[in-house]
Amino acid sequence: MNKIITSSLLLALTLLSNLVSASEQPPNIVVIFTDDQSYTAMGAMGNSEIKTPNMDQLAADGVMFKRHYNNTSICMASRATLMTGLLEYKHGTNFHHGSMSQDIFAQSYPVLLKKAGYYTGFAGKFGFPVTKQAMSSIKHNTYDKLPVNEFDNWAGGTDQTKYLTKDNKYIAKYAANNPHSTQAYAAWAKDFISQAKASGKPFNMSLYFKAPHLPSKPDPAFDDVFKDAVFSKPENFGQQAGKHLAKQAKLGRQYLSYNKKYKLFTDYNEVKRNYYQLLYGVDVALGKVRAELEKQGVADNTVIIFTSDNGYSQGAHGLSGKTLPYEESTRVPLVIYDPRVKKQGLVSSALTAGVDLTATIFDLANVAAPSNIDGTSLLPLLDNPESKVRDSVTLIQTYGSAATHSLAVIYNDWKYIYWPFQEDNLLAGEELFHLSKDSLEMQNVANNPENKQQLQQLKNVYDQAVIKWQEQSLAVNEYSQYGQIFSRHVDWQTKRPLYTKAAMGSYQKEINPKPKKKKKPKKDKS
Numbered sequence: 001m002n003k004i005i006t007s008s009l010l011l012a013l014t015l016l017s018n019l020v021s022a023s024e025q026p027p028n029i030v031v032i033f034t035d036d037q038s039y040t041a042m043g044a045m046g047n048s049e050i051k052t053p054n055m056d057q058l059a060a061d062g063v064m065f066k067r068h069y070n071n072t073s074i075c076m077a078s079r080a081t082l083m084t085g086l087l088e089y090k091h092g093t094n095f096h097h098g099s100m101s102q103d104i105f106a107q108s109y110p111v112l113l114k115k116a117g118y119y120t121g122f123a124g125k126f127g128f129p130v131t132k133q134a135m136s137s138i139k140h141n142t143y144d145k146l147p148v149n150e151f152d153n154w155a156g157g158t159d160q161t162k163y164l165t166k167d168n169k170y171i172a173k174y175a176a177n178n179p180h181s182t183q184a185y186a187a188w189a190k191d192f193i194s195q196a197k198a199s200g201k202p203f204n205m206s207l208y209f210k211a212p213h214l215p216s217k218p219d220p221a222f223d224d225v226f227k228d229a230v231f232s233k234p235e236n237f238g239q240q241a242g243k244h245l246a247k248q249a250k251l252g253r254q255y256l257s258y259n260k261k262y263k264l265f266t267d268y269n270e271v272k273r274n275y276y277q278l279l280y281g282v283d284v285a286l287g288k289v290r291a292e293l294e295k296q297g298v299a300d301n302t303v304i305i306f307t308s309d310n311g312y313s314q315g316a317h318g319l320s321g322k323t324l325p326y327e328e329s330t331r332v333p334l335v336i337y338d339p340r341v342k343k344q345g346l347v348s349s350a351l352t353a354g355v356d357l358t359a360t361i362f363d364l365a366n367v368a369a370p371s372n373i374d375g376t377s378l379l380p381l382l383d384n385p386e387s388k389v390r391d392s393v394t395l396i397q398t399y400g401s402a403a404t405h406s407l408a409v410i411y412n413d414w415k416y417i418y419w420p421f422q423e424d425n426l427l428a429g430e431e432l433f434h435l436s437k438d439s440l441e442m443q444n445v446a447n448n449p450e451n452k453q454q455l456q457q458l459k460n461v462y463d464q465a466v467i468k469w470q471e472q473s474l475a476v477n478e479y480s481q482y483g484q485i486f487s488r489h490v491d492w493q494t495k496r497p498l499y500t501k502a503a504m505g506s507y508q509k510e511i512n513p514k515p516k517k518k519k520k521p522k523k524d525k526s
Contacts, residue, residue, distance in 0.1 A: 025202060025301065026118075026365050026366055027202065027301050027302060027340065028202050028203045028204070029202075029303050029305070029361055030204075030205045030293075030302055030303070031205070031357075031361070032289070033079070033082065033124070033209065033307060033309055034212065034279070034307075034308040034309070035075055035125060035208075035213040035310075036214075037212060037308035037311070037312070038311035038328050038329070039066075039068075040234070040314075041212075041275070041279055041312070041333070042055050042056070042059075042279075042333045044056040044060070044333075044335075045064070045333055049229065050276050050279065051225060051280055051283070054286040055286060055306065055335070058286065058290075058306055058335050059345070060344065060345045061337050061339075061344055062304070062336055062337030062341075063336050063346045063381065063382050063385055064334070064335050064346070064347050065334040065348050065352050065381070066347060067331070067349055067351050067352065068331065068333070068334035068352045068353070068354075069330050069354070069393045070309065070310045070330055070353075071088065071354045071355055071374075072087075072088045072310075072354075072395075073322045073325070073329045074399050075127050075213070075310065076093060076094050076095050077093060077094035077128075077396070077399075078354060079127035080093035080094075080127075080128050081354050081358075082309070082358060083105070083109060083358070084104060084107060084358065085357075085358030085359055085362075085369065085370070085373035086373060086374055087396065088396050088398070089396070089472070089480075089482065090372065090472055090474060091104055092474045093128045094398065094399055095400075096399055096502045097136070097398065097479065098134050098135050098476065099130060099131045099134055099135040099477075100128055100129070100134065101130075101132070101476075102130060102132050102147075105130045105147055105150070107370040109204070109361045109362060111147075111150050113204045113361070113365050114150070114152070114204075116365060116367045118202050118204045119152050119195075119204070120150075120151045120203070120206075121151055121152060121153035121154070121192045121204070121206070122153075122155065122206045122208070123154075123156060123171065123185050123205075123206070123207055123208070124155075124157065124206075124209050124210065125156070125160065125161045126156040126157065126158070126208065130146060131145045134474070134477055135477075136476065136477050136478060153192050153195065153196075154170060155171050156170065160213065161181065161210045162181065163180060163181050163182075163215075164179065164180070165179055165181045165184040166179070168181055168184075171184045171185065171187075171188055174187045180221070180281065182209060182210075182219060182281040182282055182284075183221075183284070183288075185207060185285060186284070186285035187288075189207055189288070189289050189292065190289070190292040192205055193289075193292045193293060194292075202365075204361075208309075209282050211278040211279065211281055212275050212276075212279050212282070212312075214262065216262075216274035216275065218278045219277070219278075222280050222281060222284070223277070225276075226276055229273065229276075230269060231273070233268060234315070234316055234440070236317055237315045237316060238265070238317075238318055239318030240318075241316070241317050241318065241440075242317030245317055246419045246430075248404055248419040248421050248429055249319075249404060249419070251401055251404060251421075251507065251510055252323075252324075252400050252403065252510055253321065253400060253401070253510065254319050254321040254322070254400075254404070255318060255319055255320075256510055256513075264314065264315050264320050271314075275314070286306070290304075299339065300340075301340070303336070303337065303339075303340075304335075304336070304337045305334075305360070306334070306337075307334040308333060310330070310332065311327075311330055312328065313326070313328045313329050314328060316328040317441070323399050323404070324397060324406070325406055325408035325415075326441055327439060327440070327441055334352065336360070338364075341383065343382075346385045349386075350386075350389060351390055351392070351393055352378060352381075352393075353390065355375030356375040356376050356377070356390070358375050359373055359376055359378075360375070360377045363379050372472075376389045391412060391461075392411045392412075392461050393410045394409055395407070395409070398479075398482060400503070400506050401506040401510050402421055402500075402503035403419075403507050403510075404421075405485065405499075406419050406420070406486075407462070407465065407466065407482075407486040409458060409465050410435070411458055411461045413434065413435045414432065414434055414454055414458055415432070415433045415458075416430065416431070416446075416461070418462060418486065419431075420485050420492075421507075422492045422495075422496075424511070428488075428492070432444060432446035432451060432454065432455050434451075434454075459488070462488070463489075466488075469486065470483035470484075470487075478500050482498075485498050485499070
């Protein structure tokens with residue numbers, strides 16, 4: 001009798017143990033990253049002209065963050081930031097600067113999650129090289145230095161990747177049924193989810209799309225979606241709406257060459273149609289991913305994080321491209337859907353940053369985050385979206401023309417930008433925007449006497465960001481000198497020699513463009 005009771009008790013304890021372990025199993029984590037998707041380019045963010053039904057449904061199912069910023073608004077640095085949770089001067093990776101060292105990538109979320117037992121996969125535009133030691137000069141052949149073996153399943157691409165599936169090595173096998181890479185990545189994702197389930201492990205899938213990045217080559221399968229659409233221009237569109245901006249902001253390709261090259265100011269409707277069509281392709285792919293999660297029976301324990309590596313100016317203030325610290329280029333959509341959280345359709349106006357996503361991923365996986373990461377987990381906001389996790393965000397710009405290099409901080413609902421460059425009779429510039437009252441940044445109130453207190457408060461926050469840079473910056477890839485360049489308390493004569501040759505070369509190229517060679521008239525052979 002006692003043996004029967006003991007056996008029954010052991011069986012009950014075993015079943016209870018299995019139930020507990022099942023409930024404690026860490027969630028699967030899917031990270032979906034678009035390229036150049038501004039916060040304005042999503043239906044759920046208030047855009048009635050775009051069509052993003054699957055993105056909008058994800059927002060309705062989860063939490064949409066309306067004030068999410070990339071710490072560096074350019075693809076290479078932003079992707080490195082998401083992988084590591086480090087600000088740019090701590091991971092050391094951007095165009096004109098250099099590669100990421102292996103020891104830093106070893107602390108990235110895919111590597112640490114794999115060590116913790118996750119089945120990991122990456123597909124899409126990886127965006128930055130990883131080399132044994134940080135390399136201060138990135139040449140074309142270093143783009144193949146990718147951490148392929150750090151993932152259980154790899155379908156990533158070098159450099160910018162291509163829109164034609166057949167031109168991308170690791171997804172070329174999907175080309176017959178999915179000639180456009182956006183849908184090919186969705187096909188890969190479906191296979192990955194099936195394989196990940198079979199592994200018996202929790203999985204982490206990182207799907208980093210190229211779309212809607214230039215060149216604008218949308219999937220012809222969706223040519224009818226915006227066929228007859230006419231798109232409106234934002235109120236801050238065009239150069240007239242940029243007259244009040246710092247002169248430094250208008251001395252780079254974002255203001256000059258891009259405007260002519262990509263027809264934004266000559267055929268706005270065509271540019272917008274291509275941009276929206278590329279994003280529609282991503283939306284379709286997102287729908288396929290969610291359908292596969294349901295099909296495989298893993299949707300109820302899979303967290304989806306959807307965001308972009310940077311925004312896109314699309315003519316605001318007469319600007320194209322990104323990189324500059326204005327809203328259209330630094331602010332992006334962010335949706336986090338955790339099916340275990342019963343509250344749905346929540347909206348958070350809390351200030352959040354790119355580095356926070358990495359901290360959130362570690363928190364979800366119950367994996368100890370490296371002690372030096374700069375982010376804060378956003379999980380508290382899933383239950384209470386009205387709370388906040390940070391007071392300020394730092395925005396970094398050290399790419400391209402030296403004149404456009406800047407550092408900015410957002411503190412509560414104010415933004416302060418400092419432009420240190422003073423060559424050719426320029427004076428250092430500063431801008432102050434009250435974002436809750438002026439989201440289009442049409443009024444620089446730095447010189448308004450009534451904003452004196454706010455200006456000083458933002459300067460104090462800014463100075464603390466510079467001190468952190470000086471204390472924590474890597475000594476490689478030409479980052480440490482920016483601790484002096486961005487200081488408001490260092491004179492120009494000291495700063496001038498600290499700019500790199502690449503940055504000064506870009507500046508000279510922008511202000512002194514080479515005249516186009518005139519074509520020689522054809523000889524009359526008649």
